[in-house]
Amino acid sequence: MSQVDDFDTFYRSSRLRLLGFVYALTGNLAEAQDAVQEAFVRAWQRWSSIGEYDDPESWVRVTAARIAVSRWRQLRSRARAYVRHGPPPPVPEPGPETVEVVRALRRLPEEQRVALALYYLVGLPVADVARETGVPVGTVKARLARGRTALAGLLAVEATGAADA
């Protein structure tokens, strides 16, 4: 398979999974999609190396997450994007249940949010989550447990609030 075919297959097969991961981290679908596309652009620029990696998706995932967080934090990004491109094109809104869970995820501490997203949304085993986040396996397990408990609490509060409204 040529490098082009290799990249195109990789792009088509992994983009949705990567979008879900970055969206869970940031809660903004348009930003997430932009970050994922930018990460693929950077991946193609280095494809002769990245294409040889055992797991090129990990590289794109890390890159996309950093771009997304960076953009989220780049306070001028919205202004810059606006004057570059005009109002953003309509992006299909995720369903209300999706928005509710992602909103709760965003309220978790960083390390718990990332661990939950990698484990449940990307589907990485605990050992791979540990490798990608640079912490021991036991720490990942603890973060997953604490994150699950905290998320359950947040969703329960939201459900109670909705019932009371």
Place this chain on the structure above:
Amino acid sequence: MPDNLEELANRLARDFTTVRWPEPGQIRARARRRTVRTAAGAPLAVILVVVAVAWALRAGSASPSSTGPAAGPPRTLPATTATTSVDDGTSIPIDALLQPEDVGPARHVENEYTYPGGVYPAWTFSHEQCPAYAGLKIRAFLKYDFMRIHQIAPDRPEDFDSLAVFVEAHRYPDDTAATVMGDVRRIVAACRRYDGGPSEASTPERPAHGVHTLTLLDDAFAGSESLLIRHHTISVDDRTGEQVGDPITMIYVVVRVNDLVTTIGRYTDDRAAVQALGSRAAARLCLAANPRC
């Protein structure tokens, strides 16, 4: 409870099936165009490579997993986020940053992140499109020892754009924090008004460019040093000179307390509201500043 997350994975796959993606050839073309532009801008690229290598070297010495992906393909995979697990005396506790109770009721902290020194290359005042910016040779902000960021969001998501407050704090070595404050002043003075650049602003249907205005509104009202800055952006039609769409205004307050600098931003034109946040932020920085106050 894992049901929520397992269901979420399924729902995301379902919800996102209608997302439109560029064809792979378009992604590759974007990469090619950028490569050509990079070659054309070689002198700038050389500077960026030098800076990137410096980051990589610093990151490499600080943590084996913190090499930034933008610096080139890593031999070992960088961590998805940069979290410090060991307190070497430079970290900043979350309570030292502005908190929801400082802002108002029905708010919460979200998207919190921490970064050890040398990992995060951007900062709020990177106005690279300003023609004078490069000549200022702004570098001090890169020397931070520790960085913590989060945003304070309203509980009602529909209020996010008007009420969200973006918060970051850096700890700097020696006298660097004072240099950073001086750099912010220099940027605001040199980039008082600039065009965002026609090539970046243009679209085929409506060629336009951004016009940015930076204004120092006040200073010396909190902490060791403080600045209140307004960033106003409009989009101007290249052909008619008329403004396109609504302007965007953001007010920043930058406060230094000894070796700590916090920057707080909000999309608003209410300078008094943001300035008040600066005073509360100064009191919190005192908890973690070296020396304490």
